[in-house]
Amino acid sequence: MISWPVFSPISVCMPFPCEDIMSYEIIAIGDELLLGSTLNTTSHTIARKLFEAGWICRRITTVGDDTTDIKDVLLQAIERTDFIILTGGLGPTTDDITSEAAAHAMNLPLTINGDVLNTLHAHNGFSQRIKEKLASMPFGSVPLKPEGDASGYLLIHGDTPLFFLPGVPGQAVALLQEKVIPWLQNHLPAQAVYYRVMRTFGLPETEINRLVSAASIPADITIGYYPVFPEVLISILYKRQKNESADAGSGGHGIEDALSFWQRLVSLLDRHVICEGDETLEAVVGNLLLQKGATVATAESCTGGLIASRITSIAGSSQWFERGVITYSNQAKMDLLKVRQEILEQFGAVSEQTAIQMAKGLRRLAKTDYALAVTGIAGPTGGSPEKPIGTVYIALATPQQTSCQRFLFSRSENNHRPLTRTSIQQLTAETALDWLRISLQYGAHIYSSRYTG
Amino acid sequence: MISWPVFSPISVCMPFPCEDIMSYEIIAIGDELLLGSTLNTTSHTIARKLFEAGWICRRITTVGDDTTDIKDVLLQAIERTDFIILTGGLGPTTDDITSEAAAHAMNLPLTINGDVLNTLHAHNGFSQRIKEKLASMPFGSVPLKPEGDASGYLLIHGDTPLFFLPGVPGQAVALLQEKVIPWLQNHLPAQAVYYRVMRTFGLPETEINRLVSAASIPADITIGYYPVFPEVLISILYKRQKNESADAGSGGHGIEDALSFWQRLVSLLDRHVICEGDETLEAVVGNLLLQKGATVATAESCTGGLIASRITSIAGSSQWFERGVITYSNQAKMDLLKVRQEILEQFGAVSEQTAIQMAKGLRRLAKTDYALAVTGIAGPTGGSPEKPIGTVYIALATPQQTSCQRFLFSRSENNHRPLTRTSIQQLTAETALDWLRISLQYGAHIYSSRYTG
Numbered sequence: 020m021i022s023w024p025v026f027s028p029i030s031v032c033m034p035f036p037c038e039d040i041m042s043y044e045i046i047a048i049g050d051e052l053l054l055g056s057t058l059n060t061t062s063h064t065i066a067r068k069l070f071e072a073g074w075i076c077r078r079i080t081t082v083g084d085d086t087t088d089i090k091d092v093l094l095q096a097i098e099r100t101d102f103i104i105l106t107g108g109l110g111p112t113t114d115d116i117t118s119e120a121a122a123h124a125m126n127l128p129l130t131i132n133g134d135v136l137n138t139l140h141a142h143n144g145f146s147q148r149i150k151e152k153l154a155s156m157p158f159g160s161v162p163l164k165p166e167g168d169a170s171g172y173l174l175i176h177g178d179t180p181l182f183f184l185p186g187v188p189g190q191a192v193a194l195l196q197e198k199v200i201p202w203l204q205n206h207l208p209a210q211a212v213y214y215r216v217m218r219t220f221g222l223p224e225t226e227i228n229r230l231v232s233a234a235s236i237p238a239d240i241t242i243g244y245y246p247v248f249p250e251v252l253i254s255i256l257y258k259r260q261k262n263e264s265a266d267a268g269s270g271g272h273g274i275e276d277a278l279s280f281w282q283r284l285v286s287l288l289d290r291h292v293i294c295e296g297d298e299t300l301e302a303v304v305g306n307l308l309l310q311k312g313a314t315v316a317t318a319e320s321c322t323g324g325l326i327a328s329r330i331t332s333i334a335g336s337s338q339w340f341e342r343g344v345i346t347y348s349n350q351a352k353m354d355l356l357k358v359r360q361e362i363l364e365q366f367g368a369v370s371e372q373t374a375i376q377m378a379k380g381l382r383r384l385a386k387t388d389y390a391l392a393v394t395g396i397a398g399p400t401g402g403s404p405e406k407p408i409g410t411v412y413i414a415l416a417t418p419q420q421t422s423c424q425r426f427l428f429s430r431s432e433n434n435h436r437p438l439t440r441t442s443i444q445q446l447t448a449e450t451a452l453d454w455l456r457i458s459l460q461y462g463a464h465i466y467s468s469r470y471t472g
Numbered sequence: 473m474i475s476w477p478v479f480s481p482i483s484v485c486m487p488f489p490c491e492d493i494m495s496y497e498i499i500a501i502g503d504e505l506l507l508g509s510t511l512n513t514t515s516h517t518i519a520r521k522l523f524e525a526g527w528i529c530r531r532i533t534t535v536g537d538d539t540t541d542i543k544d545v546l547l548q549a550i551e552r553t554d555f556i557i558l559t560g561g562l563g564p565t566t567d568d569i570t571s572e573a574a575a576h577a578m579n580l581p582l583t584i585n586g587d588v589l590n591t592l593h594a595h596n597g598f599s600q601r602i603k604e605k606l607a608s609m610p611f612g613s614v615p616l617k618p619e620g621d622a623s624g625y626l627l628i629h630g631d632t633p634l635f636f637l638p639g640v641p642g643q644a645v646a647l648l649q650e651k652v653i654p655w656l657q658n659h660l661p662a663q664a665v666y667y668r669v670m671r672t673f674g675l676p677e678t679e680i681n682r683l684v685s686a687a688s689i690p691a692d693i694t695i696g697y698y699p700v701f702p703e704v705l706i707s708i709l710y711k712r713q714k715n716e717s718a719d720a721g722s723g724g725h726g727i728e729d730a731l732s733f734w735q736r737l738v739s740l741l742d743r744h745v746i747c748e749g750d751e752t753l754e755a756v757v758g759n760l761l762l763q764k765g766a767t768v769a770t771a772e773s774c775t776g777g778l779i780a781s782r783i784t785s786i787a788g789s790s791q792w793f794e795r796g797v798i799t800y801s802n803q804a805k806m807d808l809l810k811v812r813q814e815i816l817e818q819f820g821a822v823s824e825q826t827a828i829q830m831a832k833g834l835r836r837l838a839k840t841d842y843a844l845a846v847t848g849i850a851g852p853t854g855g856s857p858e859k860p861i862g863t864v865y866i867a868l869a870t871p872q873q874t875s876c877q878r879f880l881f882s883r884s885e886n887n888h889r890p891l892t893r894t895s896i897q898q899l900t901a902e903t904a905l906d907w908l909r910i911s912l913q914y915g916a917h918i919y920s921s922r923y924t925g
Contacts, residue, residue, distance in 0.1 A: 051698035053529040055520025056669065056705055056750075060511060062534075067508025076506040078541065081515075081532035088531065112681040112697045145678060187699065189895075216509065225598060228565040244565045245504035246640060252509055297509070317798075323784025324777030327798045331776025334852050334893055342804035345770075345780045345796030347789075354837065355795065355808060384807065399787050440787055442642075 041207055042077040043069070044096045048107040048117050049186055050083045061106050061188045065195055069104075070214075072200045074207075084114045090124035097179050102207065104199070107186030109171070111149045117183065122157035125176055130158045132172075134165035142168065156183070163198040170194075173202070180206070213277055216254040217285065218293040220300070220453050221468060224251050230287050237276045248442065249449045252297065253288075255281060290457060300452050301329040307459040308339035308389075315455065316385035317343040318356055318377045320368065321395040321411060325448040341385045346377070356380035356392075369394050371412050371423045378414035379421050389458070390416040391451050395426075397443045409438060411447050415454055419464070426450060426470045446470070494660055495530040496522070497549045501560040501570050502639055503536045514559050514641045518648055522557075523667075525653045527660075537567045543577035550632050555660065557652070560639030562624070564602045570636065575610035578629055583611045585625075587618035595621065609636070616651040623647075626655070633659070666730055669707040670738065671746040673753070673906050674921060677704050683740050690729045701895065702902045705750065706741075708734060743910055753905050754782040760912040761792035761842075768908065769838035770796040771809055771830045773821065774848040774864060778901040794838045799830070809833035809845075822847050824865050824876045831867035832874050842911070843869040844904050848879075850896045862891060864900050868907055872917070879903060879923045899923070 045065055051057040059081060066076045077100060082088040089108075096103050108117030122129040135154040139145060145153070156162070160172040163182070169190040174181045182199050184191040219227065224244050231253070236242060245252040257277040285292055294303050308315060317327045317340075327343030330336055344355045349368055352358040357380040358373055366372040374394050382390035395411030402408035409429035415422055428438055428446045438446065454466040498518055504510040512534060519529045530553060535541040542561075549556050561570030575582040588607040592598060598606070609615070613625040616635070622643040627634045635652050637644040672680065677697050684695060684706070698705040710730040738745055747756050761768060770780045770793075780796030783789055797808045802821055805811040810833040811826055819825040830845035848864030855861035862882035868875055881891055881899045891899065907919040 049698075050696055051705075051707075052516075053519055053532065054523050054696075054707070055516055055518075055529075056696070056698045056707065057700055058511065058513060058516045059532075063505075063508050063511045065508075066506055070507050076508075077536070078545070079506065079532075079534035081534075083530070092531070111678050113685070114694075114696055146682070149678065188701075189892075225564045225602065229599070232566065241567075243503050243507075243509075243567055244563075245502075245509045247510055252504070254504075254507070254509065319777075322781075323789070323793075324772075324780030324796055324798070327777030328775075328781045331798070331800070332894065332897070336776070337800050340776075340798075341801050342808065343777055343796075343798030343800075344808065345777070345784070345793075345798075347784070347796075348794050351795035351838065355797065385804065439642075441785065444785070 041074065041101045042099075043074055043102045043104065044077055044100045045079040046089075046092055046096060046103060046105045047079065047081040047186070048084065048089060048105065049081075050114065052081045052107070053083050061184075061186055061191045064188055064192050065104055065106065065184075068192060068195055069200070069203075072204070074203065084108055084116050086116060086120040086123055089117065089120035093121060093124050093181075097176060097181075100179070102180045102182070102203070104182045104184060104195075106184045106191050109153075109169070109183060109185050110187075111145065111153055115152075118155050118157065121174070121181070121183065125157055125174070127157040127159060129155050131155055132160070132162055132165070132170075135162050135170050138166055138168070138170070163194050167194075171198070213257040213274065214254065215281055215295070216252055216297050217288075217295045218250055218252055218297050218300070219288055219291045220250045220293055220449060221291045222251065222288065223469075227251055227253065227288065231284065234280070234283050234287060237273075237280055239273060240277055240280060249446045250293070250300075253284070255284070290461065293453070293456065299329075299333075300449065300456065302333050304452055304456050304459070305330065305333045305336055305339055307456065309335070311388075311459065313388040313459070314339050314341050314385075315389040315391065316341045316381050316387045317451075318381045318390065318392040319343065319345050320347060320352075320393060321397040322393055322444050322448050322451075323347070325444055326391065326393070326451055329448060329452065341387045344381070352377065355384075357384070367406075369396055369406055369410060369412065371414075371425065374412035374414035374423045375421055378416040378423070382416040382421075388418055389455060391455055392416075393447055393451055395428075395443075395447060397440045397447070399440055409443050411443070411450075413447070413451050413454060415451075415458060415464075415466075417458060417464070422464045422466075424454075424466060424468075424471055426468065427472050428470050494527065494554045495552075496527055496555045496557065497530055497553045498532040499542075499545055499549060499556060499558045500532065500534040500639070501537065501542060501558065502534075503567065505534045505560070506536050514637075514639055514644045517641055517645050518557055518559065518637075521645060521648055522653070522656075525657070527656065537561055537569050539569060539573040539576055542570065542573035546574060546577050546634075550629060550634075553632070555633045555635070555656070557635045557637060557648075559637045559644050562606075562622070562636060562638050563640075564598065564606055568605075571608050571610065574627070574634070574636065578610055578627070580610040580612060582608050584608055585613070585615055585618070585623075588615050588623050591619055591621070591623070616647050620647075624651070666710040666727065667707065668734055668748070669705055669750050670741075670748045671703055671705055671750050671753070672741055672744045673703045673746055673902060674744045675704065675741065676922075680704055680706065680741065684737065687733070687736055687740055690726075690733055692726060693730055693733060702899045703746070703753075706737070708737070743914065746906070746909065752782075752786075753902065753909065755786050757905055757909050757912065758783065758786045758789055758792055760909065762788075764841075764912065766841040766912070767792050767794050767838075768842040768844065769794045769834050769840045770904075771834045771843065771845040772796065772798050773800060773805075773846060774850040775846055775897050775901050775904075776800070778897055779844065779846070779904055782901060782905065794840045797834065805830065808837075810837070820859075822849055822859055822863060822865065824867075824878065827865035827867035827876045828874055831869040831876070835869040835874075841871055842908060844908055845869075846900055846904050848881075848896075848900060850893045850900070852893055862896050864896070864903075866900070866904050866907060868904075868911060868917075868919075870911055870917070875917045877907075877919060877921075877924055879921065880925045881923050 139150040160174040163171040169185045171184045171194045241256040243254040346352040358376040377392035392414045398408035592603040613627040616624040622638045624647045694709040696707040799805040811829040835843035845867045851861035
C-alpha cells in the first residue's frame with residue numbers, strides 16, 4: 020500500500036498574461052550559455068525554487084557577456100515585470116561584466132562595497148584587483164550576503180527589485196533560498212493557486228493525453244505533460260478563486276473538484292504512477308525497501324553501473340543496498356555470480372538463462388532479499404539478427420521466486436528513430452528499477468512493458 | 473605522448489553586437505521550462521551544434537505556452553535578428569500551441585499539410601484529431617521532413633527564416649543536423665573565425681585566469697572560462713581579419729599568433745589539461761587504455777558505480793573495462809576483493825589499508841593491468857572528527873605498484889560551503905579517473921591535487 024499525501028496548496032502567481040498578477044523574469048548572462056558549452060541549470064533551478072515558494076516565471080532570457088545586450092534586455096524586462104533575477108557575470112574573470120553593464124544601463128556609477136571587500140580580505144587566493152572587482156556593484160545596491168564569498172546584491176530600480184546572483188548553480192541557489200525568497204515573502208505577496216505533479220513511466224505522452232482527455236478535465240484546471248526521458252511528468256494547476264477559502268480542507272467547490280480530478284488521474288494511470296510528487300524512482304524504491312526492512316543487490320552488464328549509481332545517489336542507501344557488480348566479461352560473471360560456463364557457452368552472455376543465473380547467484384552470494392540482474396546489447400555494435408541492438412534480459416530474484424523478461428529497446432516511442440547507446444542504457448536502468456518498484460509495491464512477479472518482447 | 477590535433481578552423485558569426493554580422497536567436501516554448509520541471513537541454517544543444525557549424529546565438533528566450541507571450545517575443549526577435557529557431561509546443565497534447573500562436577502572430581491561417589498528414593496515417597497510436605493537429609502549420613510553411621514523425625517546418629517571414637522544431641531534444645537535433653544546417657549553409661554565409669576549447673581539471677577558475685592573464689593575451693583573442701563542475705572549460709575565439717587567408721596553414725599573422733597562444737596555454741596548464749577539445753575524461757581514459765592495449769577494473773564504495781558507469785558510457789568500453797564491483801558492505805569487500813577482516817576491524821572500511829587491499833585484490837582477481845579502488849564518506853551522515861564527511865581514499869594498482877592517497881573533498885573551491893553528497897561523489901569519480909589518466913599518460917604514481925590531505 021502507498022499512502023497518498025494530502026493535496027497540499029502552495030501559493031504562486033500565474034504565468035498567464037493578467038496585468039493584475041505579480042510576475043517575474045530571469046536574465047541569464049554568459050557567452051558560454053549561448054555557445055552551448057554550459058547548460059543553463061542555474062535558471063532552471065531558480066525557476067523551480069521560486070515556483071515552489073509561490074512565484075511563476077514569465078520569461079527567461081539568455082544573453083552573452085555584452086554590455087549592449089545586457090542593457091537592452093534589462094531595460095525591457097523592467098517595463099514588463101514586477102521583479103527580476105539576474106544570474107551570471109559576477110565572477111572574478113575578465114569576461115564577467117554584469118555589474119558594469121547594469122550600472123551603465125541604470126546610469127549609475129559602479130562603486131566598491133566596503134563590507135564585501137572586507138570579507139574578501141581574508142581570501143588569500145585573490146589579488147587586490149580581483150577583490151575590488153568582486154566587491155563592485157551599481158551605486159545604491161545592497162549586498163545580499165556581505166559575509167559570504169559570493170555575496171550577490173539587490174538594487175531597487177524605481178519600484179522594481181533587481182536581484183543580482185552569481186552564475187554558479189550552488190552559489191545562486193543558496194543566496195536565493197537564504198536571502199531572496201525571504202525578502203520576496205516580506206515584500207511581494209504571492210497569489211494562491213494549487214499545483215501538483217506526478218511522475219510516470221511506461222505510457223507514451225499521447226496515450227496519457229488520450230486517457231486524461233477522456234476523463235473530462237474541469238474547466239479551471241490546466242494540465243501539463245513534460246516528457247523527461249524516459250519518464251513523463253504530469254502536472255495540474257488550479258487557480259483559487261478570490262472568494263474561496265485558503266484552507267484546502269474547507270475549500271470551495273473548485274478545490275474539491277481539483278482534488279477529486281487528481282485522484283481520478285492517479286487511478287487512471289495506476290501502476291504507471293511512480294509517485295505523486297517528483298521524487299525520483301530510485302528514491303521511491305529506496306523508501307519502499309526501507310519500509311520493508313529489505314535489501315537489494317545489483318548485477319549489471321550493459322548498464323555498466325548506472326542502476327547501482329542511481330540507487331546509491333540516495334542518502335542512507337547503505338541501509339538497503341548491499342553490493343553491486345558490473346560483470347562486463349564472462350570471467351567476471353563466473354567469478355562474481357557463479358554463472359556456469361556451460362550456460363554462457365550454450366546460450367550466450369545475453370540470454371534468459373544467463374540473466375536468471377546472475378540474479379540467483381547474486382541473491383545467494385550477497386544474502387539480500389532482492390537481486391536485480393541485467394544483460395544486454397547497448398550498441399552501437401554487437402547486435403545480430405536474433406539479438407539486435409537493444410535486446411536486454413532483466414531478471415529479478417525475490418524471496419519468492421526468480422523471473423526474467425526479455426525487452427527490445429530498439430525504437431523511441433513517438434518517432435521511429437533507433438535509440439542511442441545512452442538511451443538504451445537509461446531505459447534499461449529505468450525498467451529494472453521500475454520492475455523492482457512494482458514488485459515491492461504490488462507483490463507482482465511479472466512486469467509488463469510495451470518494450471517486452 | 474599525446475598528439476596535439478591540428479588547430480582546426482570553423483566558420484562562425486560573432487556574438488558581438490555588430491550590425492553587419494549575421495546573428496540568430498532561439499525561442500524555447502513550454503510552461504515546463506518556466507516552472508523548472510524540465511531542464512532546457514534542447515536550446516543548449518541547438519546552440520552548440522549551430523556554433524560548431526558556424527553561427528553564434530545572440531539570445532535565447534524562454535516563454536510559456538501562452539499565445540500573447542509567444543507572439544510578443546517572436547515579433548521582437550524578427551526585428552533584431554537574421555534567422556530564428558523556435559522549439560517546443562509542436563506536440564500532440566492540448567498544451568502544445570506554438571503553431572497556432574505563430575499563425576496568429578504572422579496573421580496567417582493555420583493549415584493542415586497533406587504530406588505530413590499522409591505520413592502520420594501509418595501511425596496507429598494517434599487519433600485523426602491528433603494527426604491533424606500534428607500536421608497543422610501557418611499557411612506558407614514548408615515541412616522540414618514530411619516523411620518523419622516529427623517533421624518541423626520552415627516559414628520565411630519577409631526575409632527572416634523561422635525554423636519550427638519540436639521540443640524533444642533528440643527530434644529537434646536530428647532535424648537541425650539533417651535539414652536546418654544544410655539549408656543555412658546554402659542560404660546564409662557564415663563568417664569565419666577560429667574557435668578552440670580545452671577541458672581542464674584540478675585548478676580553480678581564478679587560478680587559471682591568473683595564469684592565463686600573465687601569458688599576455690593577443691588583443692584580438694577572446695578567452696572564455698566555463699566551470700562545469702568539477703571541471704573548467706577554457707575557450708579561445710579569434711575572428712579572422714577580412715584580408716586573411718582561410719587556410720590555417722598559410723594563414724596571416726593573426727592566425728599564427730592564435731595558434732602559438734593556444735600552445736602556450738596548453739604548456740602553462742600542463743597536466744591539468746584533460747584534452748584539447750571537449751572529449752569527456754572517460755573518453756580520454758578509454759582511448760589511452762585502448763592505445764596501450766591495457767585493461768582496467770573498478771572497486772567503488774562511496775561513488776556507488778559512478779566511475780564504472782562513466783567508463784562504460786563509452787562505446788567499445790568492453791575492450792578495456794573488465795569488471796566493476798560496488799562493495800557497499802564489509803562482507804562484499806571481503807567476498808569480492810578479499811579484503812581481510814582484521815584490516816576492516818583494525819583500520820575501518822574507510823582507510824588507506826582497506827583501499828590498498830581493495831585495489832590489489834581487484835587487480836589480482838580481475839587480471840587487469842590497472843585497478844582503481846575508492847572508499848570514503850559521501851555524507852550527509854557518517855563523518856567523525858578523524859574522518860569528516862568528504863574523506864576519501866583512492867588507490868590505484870598498476871603493473872608496477874599500488875599507491876593510495878587520502879583526499880578531503882569538504883569545501884567547494886571558490887566559496888566555503890560544504891559539498892553535497894552528489895558533489896562529493898562527482899569529485900571523487902573525477903579524481904579517480906583523472907589519476908588513471910595521469911598514470912597512463914605520464915607514468916606517474918603520485919597524483920597531486922589541492923584536495924589531497
